[in-house]
Structures are given as structure tokens and as C-alpha cells.
Amino acid sequence: MKNSLQREVPVGFKPFVSPTAFQKKPRIMIPEKNTNHQIVFFESLEAMFKEMGISDGMTLSFHHHLRNGDEVLNQTAKVVEKMGLKNLHFAPSSIFPNNACLSSLIKNKNITSITTNYLNGDVAKTISQGYLENLLIMETHGGRARSIEAGELAIDFAILATPAVDCMGNGTGSLGKNACGALGYAIPDLKFSKKVILVTDTVVDKIDNPEFPHSYVDAVVVLPSIGEQKGIVSGTTKITTDPVGLKIARDAAKLLHELGMIKTGFSMQTGAGGTSLAVADFVKKQMLAQNIVGSFASGGITAYYVQMLKLGLFEKLYDVQCFDLEAVTSYRDNDHHFAMSSSEYGNPMEPNPIVNNLDFVILGATEIDLDFNVNVTTDSNNWLIGGSGGHSDTAHGAKVTIITTNLIKSRMPIIKERVTTCTTPGEDVDVLVTERGIAINPKRQDLLAQLRNSRLNIKPIDELLTLCYQITSKPQVVVHDKKIIGVVKYRDGTIIDSLYQVKK
Amino acid sequence: MRRSLLFIPGNNPAMLQNADVFESDGLILDLEDAVHINEKDSARMLVSHYLESKQTHSLEMIVRINGLDTPYFQKDLQAVVCQQLDTIMLPKAKVKDVLDLSKMLDEIEQTKQISKEIKIIPIIELAQSVLEVNELARFPRVNGILLGAEDLSTDLEIERTKPGLEIIYPRFCVIYACKAQKIDAIDTPFTDTKDEQGLSKDCETAKMFGMNAKTAIHPNQVSIINDVFSPSEKNIAWAKRVIEAKKKAEASGLAVFSLDGKMIDKPIIDRAINILKKAEKFQLL
Numbered sequence: 206m207k208n209s210l211q212r213e214v215p216v217g218f219k220p221f222v223s224p225t226a227f228q229k230k231p232r233i234m235i236p237e238k239n240t241n242h243q244i245v246f247f248e249s250l251e252a253m254f255k256e257m258g259i260s261d262g263m264t265l266s267f268h269h270h271l272r273n274g275d276e277v278l279n280q281t282a283k284v285v286e287k288m289g290l291k292n293l294h295f296a297p298s299s300i301f302p303n304n305a306c307l308s309s310l311i312k313n314k315n316i317t318s319i320t321t322n323y324l325n326g327d328v329a330k331t332i333s334q335g336y337l338e339n340l341l342i343m344e345t346h347g348g349r350a351r352s353i354e355a356g357e358l359a360i361d362f363a364i365l366a367t368p369a370v371d372c373m374g375n376g377t378g379s380l381g382k383n384a385c386g387a388l389g390y391a392i393p394d395l396k397f398s399k400k401v402i403l404v405t406d407t408v409v410d411k412i413d414n415p416e417f418p419h420s421y422v423d424a425v426v427v428l429p430s431i432g433e434q435k436g437i438v439s440g441t442t443k444i445t446t447d448p449v450g451l452k453i454a455r456d457a458a459k460l461l462h463e464l465g466m467i468k469t470g471f472s473m474q475t476g477a478g479g480t481s482l483a484v485a486d487f488v489k490k491q492m493l494a495q496n497i498v499g500s501f502a503s504g505g506i507t508a509y510y511v512q513m514l515k516l517g518l519f520e521k522l523y524d525v526q527c528f529d530l531e532a533v534t535s536y537r538d539n540d541h542h543f544a545m546s547s548s549e550y551g552n553p554m555e556p557n558p559i560v561n562n563l564d565f566v567i568l569g570a571t572e573i574d575l576d577f578n579v580n581v582t583t584d585s586n587n588w589l590i591g592g593s594g595g596h597s598d599t600a601h602g603a604k605v606t607i608i609t610t611n612l613i614k615s616r617m618p619i620i621k622e623r624v625t626t627c628t629t630p631g632e633d634v635d636v637l638v639t640e641r642g643i644a645i646n647p648k649r650q651d652l653l654a655q656l657r658n659s660r661l662n663i664k665p666i667d668e669l670l671t672l673c674y675q676i677t678s679k680p681q682v683v684v685h686d687k688k689i690i691g692v693v694k695y696r697d698g699t700i701i702d703s704l705y706q707v708k709k
Numbered sequence: 710m711r712r713s714l715l716f717i718p719g720n721n722p723a724m725l726q727n728a729d730v731f732e733s734d735g736l737i738l739d740l741e742d743a744v745h746i747n748e749k750d751s752a753r754m755l756v757s758h759y760l761e762s763k764q765t766h767s768l769e770m771i772v773r774i775n776g777l778d779t780p781y782f783q784k785d786l787q788a789v790v791c792q793q794l795d796t797i798m799l800p801k802a803k804v805k806d807v808l809d810l811s812k813m814l815d816e817i818e819q820t821k822q823i824s825k826e827i828k829i830i831p832i833i834e835l836a837q838s839v840l841e842v843n844e845l846a847r848f849p850r851v852n853g854i855l856l857g858a859e860d861l862s863t864d865l866e867i868e869r870t871k872p873g874l875e876i877i878y879p880r881f882c883v884i885y886a887c888k889a890q891k892i893d894a895i896d897t898p899f900t901d902t903k904d905e906q907g908l909s910k911d912c913e914t915a916k917m918f919g920m921n922a923k924t925a926i927h928p929n930q931v932s933i934i935n936d937v938f939s940p941s942e943k944n945i946a947w948a949k950r951v952i953e954a955k956k957k958a959e960a961s962g963l964a965v966f967s968l969d970g971k972m973i974d975k976p977i978i979d980r981a982i983n984i985l986k987k988a989e990k991f992q993l994l
Contacts (some may be wrong), residue, residue, distance in 0.1 A: 448928030449727050455932060613726070640730040660992060676726065 210578065210627055212702040215340065215689055219699045224601050224633050227697035232554040235356040237396045238421060244374035245424045250284045250364075253402060253426045262292045263361040266353075266398060268391035269299035269323075270366065270378060270526050274436015277366035277404045279306050280428065285315050294318035296358060298349060298390040298547075299594070302326030303436065311336050320358055322346055323592035332690060333589045335706040341589075341691030343582060343704070346390065346525070347551025347558065347598035348696035353393040354548065357698060363398035365391050366431045367417060370405040374425055376417030378527075379537040381407030383434045386527030386536040387506075388416040392546035395421045406431045416544065438529045444486050444509070445479030449640045453609050454480050456661065457567060457638045458487030463659050464652065466565055466605065467491045474504040474560075474599055475567040477528045480609050482509050484567050492518045503550070503559050504595060506542070511535040514542060523559050525550045525595075551598030553696045560595070560602025568596055570610045570637075572624040575666055577631030577646045579608060580624040582693055585617060587685045587707045593628050597696050600633040605652070612639040617680060618673035620666060625683070627702040628693060642669050684708065710990050711735060711853065711893050711922040712938035713931050714771065718743035719752035725759050731928040732935060734991075735769030740785050741776070741800050749781050753788040760793040771830065773798040777806045783813075790817045794827055798855065802831030804841045807848050814850065828852045830895065834860035839879045846886040853893035855924060856883045859900065869900075871907055873914065884919040896920040902927040912937035939991055940984045948988070951981035 207213060208220035247253040259265070267278045278297055283306070285293060295316050300307065305327035310316045312331065317338035322345060324332070332341050344352060352358040367388075369381035378388040383406060395401055395417055403417060404426045445451060461467055467488055475481035485502075486509070492499065493516075502510050503523035508531035514522050521541045527533045535542045551560045560566075571590065572580040579600075581591050600606040610619050619639070635652060637644040644666035645653050656663055664672075691704035715733035717724050719740045728736050738759065744752040760770060772789045774797055775781035786797070799810055807829060814827050829850040833839055834857035846854055858876045862869045869875065876897065887894035896915040899908045908930055912923055916937055923934045940948070951968060955978055958966035965974050988994050 446929070448731060451929055452730055452732075640727065 208700060210630065210701065212627055212700075213689070214700040215692060215703060218692060221630070221695045221699040221701040224630055224695070226699070227553045230697070233355040235354065235397055238398065238401070240401075240420060240423050244419060244422055247424060247426045250280055250404070250426055250428070251287065253424055254284055254288060257362070257400060257402070257424060259290070259362055261290055262294075264294040264296055264318075264359060266358075266360040266363045266394045267295070267297035268365060268388065268394065269297060269301065270385045270388055270390065270437070271383065271432040271434070272299075272437045273301045273303045274383070274433035275301065275303065275366060276430060276432040277364060278304050281364055282306050282310055286310055286313075289315075291315055292317045294320070296320040296360060298322055298346070299592070300324035300326070300328045304328055308336075314338060318342075320344060320349075321592065322349055323594045325590050329589035333583075333587065333707045335686075335688060335690050337690065340689065341704060343592050343691060343693045345551065345593040345597045345694070345696045346547045346595045347553055347560065348593075348694055348698065349390075350393040350546065350548035350550075350552040351554050351696065352694075352698060353397050354552070354554075355698075356397070360394060360398035361400065363391070363394035363401045365394060365401065365403055365417065367403040367405045368431070369407040369409050369412065370403050370425050370427075371409050371412040371415070373411075374403070374419035374422040375412040375415035376403045376405065376422070377412045377415045379533070380409060380412070381405070383407070383431050384533050384537070385434065385437050386533035387524040387544040389525035389545050389550060390547045392416070393548055400424070402426060404428060404431055434530070437527065437533075443479060444482045447479065449611055450480040451483055452640050453611070453638055454483030454487055456643060457484045457607055457609050458491065460607070460636065460638065460643060460656075460661060461488065461565065462491060463661065464605065464655055467495070467497055469497055470500045471497075471564045472499060472501045472503070472562055473565055473567075474502060474563055474603070476569055477505055477507050478569055481567045481569070482507065484609065485509055485513070489513055489518060501562075503545070503563065504599070506532040506536070508532060511539075511542070514539065523550070551595055551602065551696065553598075553601070558598075558602060560599045563599060563603035565605040565607060566599040566603040567607050567609055568600060570608045570619065572619055572621050573608055573610070573634070573637055574621045574624040574631070575670065577634040577637070577666070578624050578627045579629040579631070579634055580626045582628045583626040583704065585621075585625050585680075586683050587625060587705050589704065593693070597629040597633070600629045601696065605635050606633055607636045607638060608634060609638045612641050612669060612673055613677055616677055618670065618677055620670045620673055622670070625685075626693060626704060630695070630701065637666060637669070639669060641672055644669055710987060711769070711895065712991065713922060713925055713934040714769070714895065715925045715928060715931055716743065716773075716898070719756040719772075720744045720748045722755060725755065729766070729768055731931045733768070733925060733931045734922070735771050735796070737771045737773050737798055737924065738789075739773045740781070740789075741773050749775070753785060757788045757791070760789060760791055763793050766793065769795045771796040771798050773800065776800040777809060786813055786817060790814065790821060790823065790827060792823055792825070796828040796830055796852070798830045798832060800832050800857070801834045801860065802838055802845060803835070804844050807831055807845055807851065811848060811850050826850060830855050832857040833879060833883055835864050836861070839882050842882050842886040843889070846890040846892060851890075851892060853895050853922075854883050854887050855895040856880060856897045858897035871901070871904075871911070873911065880915070880918055880920070887921075888919060893921045894919060896923040898924045898926045899930065900926065902930065905933060908933050909937060935991075939993060940988050944984050945988045945993060948981035948984040951978060952985065
């Protein structure tokens with residue numbers, strides 16, 4: 206079966222129709238769990254596994270707030286391997302390169318299903334090669350929250366890395382030697398899993414305003430270490446110095462200026478990449494020059510946004526995860542730095558998720574096609590290299606969605622006639638900013654009208670593609686293997702695209 | 710008419726690929742100081758292919774060849790002079806060098822049947838060149854002169870500083886020589902690529918003295934240089950009003966008129982015309 210974007214949908218899944226189709230569906234919510242019995246404390250994951258009855262075929266969920274410094278997923282995997290458990294379904298919100306140990310469990314069928322929002326590193330390679338027995342399910346951050354609350358992703362045990370836990374079983378991300386700040390991605394797991402296990406390396410007497418209230422918690426495992434705090438600073442969290450990246454960022458900022466988007470009370474989100482932060486830097490300069498105060502910035506928060514908050518350039522920050530240690534400190538100490546759950550952030554079924562209040566969002570792309578569909582899930586050879594995360598959620602919610610990317614990377618055009626994998630539908634993508642020109646989605650005639658007399662280098666996207674071909678010539682089309690190894694779920698749970706095994 | 714010229718090492722394919730996106734008015738494809746002696750041949754080939762690939766371009770294409778006191782310049786010229794090339798930049802230029810280069814270009818243009826005159830930008834990098842700058846500016850092919858303060862400081866045995874007090878004299882020499890011949894006075898590059906404020910200040914100083922343009926040694930310098938050397942929005946608005954008032958005055962048979970309580974006569978009208986010409990050239994209207 207094909208969906209509305211003419212992408213293959215495996216049997217048993219619902220096809221993507223449109224980004225707004227979810228509006229006609231009712232919000233489904235299973236009852237929130239509530240545990241009022243005594244919380245059990247364990248000194249090892251293995252003891253907890255045995256006592257709590259984790260067995261073959263169960264679904265275990267995890268969050269990724271410790272990012273590339275997380276050890277809870279890895280240590281859990283070791284216990285699974287040691288106990289010889291089989292056919293488990295792992296549902297971490299993301300998988301990072303430091304989780305490479307999962308690969309052998311996938312190959313040995315300890316883990317046969319995975320649901321996640323983002324993955325790269327060795328596990329991504331293993332799954333790309335077809336080793337995962339069942340289909341990989343890729344969700345969005347908001348989609349995962351929806352899926353968990355609806356019971357679609359039914360979690361037997363949420364095993365949640367928790368930087369500090371008190372004697373009552375309350376947990377927080379703000380304290381402890383591995384403090385990671387906001388714990389937004391884990392909130393749906395906390396509320397709707399059958400059992401919740403907090404895994405910590407720091408026990409304190411009392412936690413005020415815990416992100417994880419003890420009423421949801423069944424057990425606590427206290428380990429010598431849950432990871433490496435410095436590992437949360439993964440990826441690029443500094444403004445790019447690359448001239449091409451800066452040129453793109455400067456043009457994106459000029460575009461925002463010409464669209465009149467930098468005005469009192471505006472809201473924005475960017476990724477943590479160097480070019481995105483450079484856009485934020487140009488925006489910051491405009492704000493300072495014109496005494497503009499925005500209402501909020503949101504998303505994963507970096508030191509850069511913390512600094513803007515301190516300068517009074519935003520009234521508040523909405524933080525779903527901290528990208529660096531400055532953000533962790535600010536989240537703990539600044540009353541205007543708020544946590545948000547992944548549901549409050551981007552769940553399409555929420556009455557008013559934060560993404561819907563964004564004036565604009567700056568996002569990246571691995572590929573973008575002539576219909577403005579964006580791929581951030583695979584490379585052009587079908588290797589898994591990422592995933593939506595909040596890409597589709599913010600793209601749909603924001604009033605203007607801007608993709609910033611080099612037109613050519615490693616001699617390959619980023620614009621394609623058709624993206625290898627569709628992550629975010631073109632209907633939700635408004636503008637593409639590259640170093641050689643800006644393309645506006647023809648569906649946004651309002652933006653085109655506003656920019657009619659602009660001095661910006663605005664071109665139809667097919668002209669940018671022609672420009673690419675003049676420089677790189679037309680790349681040979683990669684023929685993918687016919688075997689489907691996974692699906693990309695849009696935020697409403699429908700299938701926007703399938704994932705294929707890499708060509709051997 | 711130039712504001713910014715960006716140096717690109719001739720032996721760096723990745724930089725060449727993106728060289729034309731930074732909105733400089735011209736590119737200086739460098740075969741001289743940026744290219745190690747072992748890479749002179751490959752750089753020459755790369756620059757030659759790059760120029761040939763630019764069938765249509767809006768940027769001025771300049772090649773800085775090796776000096777006429779080196780064994781490389783003849784091969785440089787043979788490789789890079791083509792229809793797509795606009796200008797040769799000549800290091801450590803003296804009058805005799807520019808004369809020789811002009812003759813060589815005459816011959817190569819004829820041999821290669823090039824349908825335009827390749828221009829020359831001499832670089833003032835020697836004390837002798839400073840003394841000869843008025844003569845250099847008079848050569849028909851010369852349409853701009855670049856001050857090369859780093860090499861000049863070496864020749865003068867002085868230390869370069871950010872405020873640039875030590876180069877005031879050669880700066881003015883270049884400016885007056887160029888202005889007398891109505892060609893571009895191009896300022897020396899600002900070498901601290903991380904000091905944006907310093908660059909901006911240096912551009913303002915150069916502009917105040919009379920420089921028309923500045924060279925950039927890093928793409929991130931171009932937008933700052935363009936900002937300073939472009940007519941400001943305020944100046945463009947003023948120039949438009951002057952021209953509008955001039956038209957009305959002419960209709961009334963007046964050669965001199967007033968605007969905002971100030972007398973407007975020919976020098977001011979010429980200044981306004983010049984601003985609007987620049988604004989049009991740099992697509993600021």
C-alpha cells in the first residue's frame with residue numbers, strides 16, 4: 206500500500222494522509238499509573254530484574270537525557286545478555302553511539318524490536334544491515350508521547366536514568382554528580398508504563414518539586430554510576446565558524462527580518478547545530494539593536510539560549526532536554542527556565558503544545574526534495590543516521606518552518622528530485638535557505654508576496670537543483686534493497702515512509 | 710567600482726567551489742603567497758580549470774600571479790589568461806614590471822584571441838612602489854591599486870599595528886594616485902580574521918581616508934567590508950532627494966538650489982550621482 210506521498214506502507218500499518226489528519230481523531234489515553242505501595246530499593250539491575258519479573262518478550266523503555274554519556278541503557282543490556290532474555294522490545298527515546306553494545310543483543314535476538322525517535326552510531330549500522338528481527342519503529346518526540354499515552358507503545362518497564370533520587374523515591378535531573386537537567390522525554394514513560402524503575406547513582410534526603418514524583422515509581426536501583434555527565438554535551442553546541450554555514454545563517458536572519466518575524470513577543474526554536482546557533486546569534490544581534498524581547502525560546506536548550514535569557518532577550522525558556530552543562534545549571538537555578546514534557550512540547554493530541562506557539566523554527570536537513578519533503582533519518586544510501594526527534598513536530602507547529610543547509614555536502618547535492626526517506630512532509634516546510642539561494646514553498650504564497658521586493662536571492666527550488674547539477678552533475682540514483690527494515694511514523698502514528706535494508 | 714575582493718588560495722578546491730557565494734565583488738585567486746612552492750603547478754591548473762568552468766559570472770575574476778622576479782609568472786600567465794579572466798594582480802609591482810606585464814598581456818590576448826582587455830591591479834608592497842604609485846596609476850590597463858601593507862612593513866623594517874598609524878603615508882599615496890586617475894584605491898587586508906570589531910574600525914578608517922574597497926583574507930570578512938564600503942541607506946535616500954530636487958530646479962532654470970536649508974551645487978550633485986551609481990552597481994536600490 207502507498208500513502209499520500211506515494212511511499213510504501215507495510216501491511217498492518219496506517220498510511221500517512223496529511224499533517225492535519227490527526228485533528229479529526231479523538232485523543233486516546235490509557236489510565237495514568239499510580240503506585241501507592243512501598244517503593245523497593247535495589248543495589249543492582251540484575252536483582253531488580255529478578256525481583257520485578259522482567260522476562261522474555263517484554264517492552265523496556267529508556268530516555269536519552271544523558272545522551273552520549275548514558276550508561277543505564279548499556280548496563281541494562283548487559284543484564285539482559287547475562288540473563289539470556291530473548292525477544293525483548295527496547296524503546297529508548299534515542300540511541301547514541303555509546304550504546305553500541307546493543308548491536309550484539311540485536312544480532313543474538315535478545316532484542317528483536319526497537320522503537321525510537323533517533324539513532325546513530327553502531328546500532329544504526331546494525332539495523333541498516335537488516336539484523337533487527339522485527340521492523341524498526343521510528344517516531345517523533347511528540348509522536349512518542351502520543352503513542353505512549355494511547356497505549357500504542359505499551360511499556361512494561363520504564364527504566365529511567367535519574368541523576369538523584371530521595372528516600373521517598375522522588376527523582377530529579379537537577380541534582381547529583383550526573384545532573385542532566387530537564388527530563389521531559391521520560392514523562393510519558395513515567396505516567397503510562399506498567400512499572401517504573403528509577404536508576405540512580407545519587408540518593409539524597411529530600412527532593413523538592415521532583416520531575417519524577419514517587420507516586421509513579423515502583424522501584425529504585427542505586428548504582429555506582431549511571432553514566433558520564435560530560436557526555437550530554439554531544440554534537441555541536443557552538444556557533445559555526447564555517448564561512449558557508451555563517452553565510453546561510455546570515456541570510457536566514459535577513460529573511461526573518463524581512464518577514465518581520467523578529468518583533469516584541471516573538472518565539473523561536475533552533476536546533477543545537479552550529480549553523481542554527483549562528484542564526485540565533487544574528488537574531489540576538491537584531492534583538493539587542495532594536496530592544497526586542499521575545500516571549501520564549503524552546504527545545505533542547507544550550508548555553509547560548511541561557512545567555513539570551515540572562516540578557517533579558519526572552520521572557521522564558523521551555524526546555525525538554527539540556528544540551529550542555531550551562532543549561533543544566535540554568536534549569537536548576539533560573540525561575541524563568543521551565544521544563545516541558547515531550548507531550549507538552551509536541552504531542553499532536555495536546556490541546557496547545559508548545560510547538561504550536563512557535564513563530565518560527567530553524568531546522569536542518571540531510572536531503573530535501575522538490576516538494577520540500579525533508580529527510581533527516583537516512584543518508585542517500587539508506588544508512589540510518591538520525592531521525593525526526595522534534596523535526597516533524599516543530600515543522601508542523603511553527604508558523605514558519607525554515608530549513609538551513611548547505612546546497613552541496615561532500616560533493617553531493619542536498620536537494621533531490623525525491624528524498625531517499627521522507628521524515629517531515631513538505632507541506633509543513635516553508636523555506637529552504639542555502640548558500641546559493643533561498644527557496645520558498647509555493648504553498649506559502651503569503652511569504653512569497655511579502656518577499657516580492659526583497660533583495661534576497663530567492664529562487665524556485667528546481668532552479669537550485671539545476672545549480673547543484675551544474676556543480677556536481679547529476680548523481681547516480683541509489684537503488685535500495687527491497688527488504689523493508691523499519692517504518693517512519695509521522696507524529697499521528699501513520700506511516701510516512703518505510704526504511705530499507707542497505708544494499709549489500 | 711569595487712568594495713570587497715576576497716583572496717582564495719588557488720590550490721584549495723573546496724574553497725574554490727564555494728568562493729562565489731560570499732557576496733564579494735571579486736575573487737582574487739591566489740597563485741602567490743598562499744601556494745607552497747611544491748604546489749605551484751597544481752594550483753595553476755586548478756585555477757585555470759576553475760576559470761574555464763565560469764562561463765557566465767557576475768564576479769570580477771582576478772588572479773594574483775607570482776611576481777615578475779620569480780621563475781613562475783610566465784607559466785602563470787599562460788595558464789590563467791582567458792576570456793573569463795578580468796584582472797591580473799601583480800605583487801611587488803614597479804613601473805617596469807607593469808610595463809612588461811602590459812606587453813605580455815598584449816601578446817597573450819592576441820594569441821588567445823581574447824576579446825577584451827585584461828586589467829591590472831598592482832600591489833604596493835615596496836618602498837619603491839610607493840614612490841612610483843602615481844606613474845603606476847596612469848597605465849591604461851591599471852584600474853585599481855592595492856596597498857599591501859604587510860610586505861611593505863617588511864621592506865620598511867617597521868612593525869604593523871592594528872591602528873595602522875605606520876601606514877598612513879602609503880595609504881594616502883595610493884588614495885591620491887588612484888583618485889587622480891579615477892580608479893579604485895583598494896586597502897590592505899586586515900589580518901586578524903577573528904577580530905570583527907577591529908576589521909570594522911579599520912574599514913571605517915580606510916573609507917574615511919578615501920579608500921574605495923578592501924581585500925578580505927577570510928570569507929567571514931566580506932560582509933563587514935561590504936557594509937562599510939556600501940553607501941548607507943541614509944545616504945542613498947539623501948542622494949535620491951538631491952536628484953529629485955535637481956530635476957525640479959532644472960525645470961525652473963536654476964543651477965543652484967537648496968535642500969533642507971543647505972545650498973546644493975555641482976560638487977554635491979556629483980556626490981549624489983556617485984552614491985546612486987554605487988547603490989545601483991551593488992544592487993542596493
